Amino acid sequence: MRPFTYERATSPADAVAKAASIPGARFIAGGTNLLDLMKLQIETPAHLIDVNGLGLDRIEDTAEGGLRIGALVRNTDLAADMRVRRHYGVLSRALVAGASGQLRNVATTAGNLLQRTRCPYFYDPNQPCNKRQPGSGCSAIGGVTRQLGVVGISDACIATHPSDMAVAMRVLDATVETVRPGGATRAIPIADLHRLPGDTPHVETTLERGELITAVTLPKPVGGAQLYHKVRDRASYAFALVSVAAIVQPDGPNGIAWGRVALGGVAPKPWRVEAAEAHMRQGAKDVTAVLLADARATADNRFKVKLAERTLAAVLIEARG
Amino acid sequence: MNPVMNKVSFTVNGAARTLEVDTRTTLLDALREHLRLTGTKKGCDHGQCGACTVIVDGRRVNSCLTLAVMHEGGSVTTVEGLGMPDKLHPMQAAFVKHDGYQCGYCTPGQICSAVAVLEEIKAGIPSHVTASLADAPRATNAEMRERMSGNICRCGAYSNILDAMAEVAGQRTAGQQNGKDPA
Numbered sequence: 001m002r003p004f005t006y007e008r009a010t011s012p013a014d015a016v017a018k019a020a021s022i023p024g025a026r027f028i029a030g031g032t033n034l035l036d037l038m039k040l041q042i043e044t045p046a047h048l049i050d051v052n053g054l055g056l057d058r059i060e061d062t063a064e065g066g067l068r069i070g071a072l073v074r075n076t077d078l079a080a081d082m083r084v085r086r087h088y089g090v091l092s093r094a095l096v097a098g099a100s101g102q103l104r105n106v107a108t109t110a111g112n113l114l115q116r117t118r119c120p121y122f123y124d125p126n127q128p129c130n131k132r133q134p135g136s137g138c139s140a141i142g143g144v145t146r147q148l149g150v151v152g153i154s155d156a157c158i159a160t161h162p163s164d165m166a167v168a169m170r171v172l173d174a175t176v177e178t179v180r181p182g183g184a185t186r187a188i189p190i191a192d193l194h195r196l197p198g199d200t201p202h203v204e205t206t207l208e209r210g211e212l213i214t215a216v217t218l219p220k221p222v223g224g225a226q227l228y229h230k231v232r233d234r235a236s237y238a239f240a241l242v243s244v245a246a247i248v249q250p251d252g253p254n255g256i257a258w259g260r261v262a263l264g265g266v267a268p269k270p271w272r273v274e275a276a277e278a279h280m281r282q283g284a285k286d287v288t289a290v291l292l293a294d295a296r297a298t299a300d301n302r303f304k305v306k307l308a309e310r311t312l313a314a315v316l317i318e319a320r321g
Numbered sequence: 322m323n324p325v326m327n328k329v330s331f332t333v334n335g336a337a338r339t340l341e342v343d344t345r346t347t348l349l350d351a352l353r354e355h356l357r358l359t360g361t362k363k364g365c366d367h368g369q370c371g372a373c374t375v376i377v378d379g380r381r382v383n384s385c386l387t388l389a390v391m392h393e394g395g396s397v398t399t400v401e402g403l404g405m406p407d408k409l410h411p412m413q414a415a416f417v418k419h420d421g422y423q424c425g426y427c428t429p430g431q432i433c434s435a436v437a438v439l440e441e442i443k444a445g446i447p448s449h450v451t452a453s454l455a456d457a458p459r460a461t462n463a464e465m466r467e468r469m470s471g472n473i474c475r476c477g478a479y480s481n482i483l484d485a486m487a488e489v490a491g492q493r494t495a496g497q498q499n500g501k502d503p504a
Contacts, residue, residue, distance in 0.1 A: 004345070005344065006344040006388070008393075031387055032386045032387075035387070036368060036386060039366065048344070048388075076446060079446070086454075092447060092454050093449075096449045100368075100371070100472075101437070101441065101448075101468050101470075101471055102368070102382050102383045235470075236449060
C-alpha cells in the first residue's frame with residue numbers, strides 16, 4: 001500500500017469540499033473493495049476521507065410512498081429491513097446472494113454501487129488493462145473470458161460490473177442522490193449512473209470529481225413476485241456467471257400481466273432493456289432475444305447467453321407459482 | 322510520500338487501547354503486530370478466507386479489510402476475548418468437543434464467525450437460503466452452512482464445525498427456555 005493521509009469528514013458538505021480540493025483524495029466507507037485494491041496498488045489514493053461518521057445510515061419512508069436508503073446503510077441492514085423484505089424482496093434477495101456475512105456487515109449501499117470490476121486482468125498489475133492504465137490495451141480480449149461480459153462491452157474493455165445489489169436496484173427503478181462540491185445536489189436514475197466502457201473504460205460512472213452519493217431512493221412498491229436468481233460456480237460466496245432480477249405480476253393460471261427483468265454478470269452495468277419486457281408474456285426466449293440482441297460473446301462465455309434465457313425461464317416458472 | 326502516523330483509541334477485549342499507527346495499518350495488523358494478540362490469523366489478507374474474522378461493535382468483520390484508524394471509539398472482540406483455556410466460550414468448548422479443526426489456522430476466525438452467525442440468526446437477519454423473507458430464520462444446518470461461507474477451512478473440517486455450532490445453537494434454545502443464555 002502507498003502511504004496516504006487520513007481524516008474523518010464532519011458533514012457531506014465538508015466531505016465534498018475536501019475531495020475537490022485535495023489532490024488524490026478518495027472517500028472511504030466500508031473500504032472492503034478499496035483497501036483490497038490499495039494493497040495491490042491498483043488504487044493509490046494520496047488522501048482518504050472517512051465518511052462513516054456522516055449519519056447517512058438510516059432507511060426512511062419517502063413522501064411518495066417509497067424508501068430513502070442512506071448511502072452508508074450496510075448491506076446486512078438493508079437486506080434485513082422489514083420494509084425491504086416485504087415490498088422490495090428482489091433487493092433483499094440480491095443482497096444476501098452477494099459476498100459473505102463478514103463483507104455484508106461492512107459494505108455500504110453507495111460503496112456496493114461503486115465497487116470495481118473483478119476482471120482478473122484488471123486485478124493483475126503485470127497485465128495491460130485499459131481500465132487500470134488507460135491506453136495500455138485489454139488483456140482480457142483474446143484471454144480467458146469465461147467470467148467476462150457479453151453485452152455493452154467494447155473493443156477496449158469486456159469487464160463486467162460485479163454487483164448483485166445494483167441489478168435489483170435497476171429493476172426497481174432506483175434513483176441515486178448525490179451532493180457535489182459547492183453543495184448542489186442531484187438525482188441520477190440508476191440506469192444513468194454506470195457508463196458503458198466505449199473507448200474510456202476507466203471512466204466508470206457519471207459522477208463528477210468529488211461528488212458524493214448520499215442516498216438511494218426506491219419508488220413506491222409495485223408489488224408482483226420479486227425474485228433474484230444467481231448462477232455461479234459454487235453455492236455461496238462467488239460472483240455471478242449470470243444473475244436475473246425480476247419483478248413479475250402473474251395473471252391467472254400460467255399467465256403474466258407484466259414483468260421487468262435485469263441481468264447481472266453479463267455487462268459493464270446492470271443490464272436492462274425495457275423494450276424486452278413487452279415480450280414477457282411470450283416467455284424467456286423472446287425476452288432474452290431482445291435483451292441480448294447485441295451480445296458479442298466469445299467461445300468461452302457464449303454459454304452466458306443461453307444461461308440467461310434458461311435462468312429467466314426458471315424465474316418465470318417460479319413467479320407464476 | 323513518507324509514511325503517515327495517526328493516533329487511534331479503541332477497546333479491545335474490554336481494555337482501552339491507544340495506538341500510534343501508520344495510516345496503512347489494517348485492524349488485523351494492529352491486533353497482531355501492535356497489540357500482540359496473535360490469535361487472529363492472517364490468511365489471504367484480501368477478505369476471501371475469513372481467517373482474520375473478529376467482532377467489531379457486535380458484528381463479525383474481516384479485520385484485514387478495514388483500517389485501524391477507522392475504528393476510533395470502537396469495540397473489538399478477538400478470539401482471546403471470547404475465552405481463554407481456563408474459561409472457554411461455549412463455542413470454543415464445542416469446537417474442542419467436536420474436533421472442529423485439523424491444523425487450527427482458520428479456527429479463531431471460524432469461532433468468531435460462528436458466534437456472530439448465531440447472533441445474526443437470533444436477530445432475524447435473512448440469508449440466501451432463508452425460505453421466506455417474511456419468516457424469522459432458524460439455526461438449521463443449511464442456514465449455518467450458508468452463513469459460514471466466508472470462512473474457508475483448507476483441512477475440510479466443515480462438518481465438525483457445523484456439529485459444534487449446532488450444539489451451541491441447541492444449548493442456547495434450551496438455555497433460553499430456562500431463562501438463561503449461556504452464549
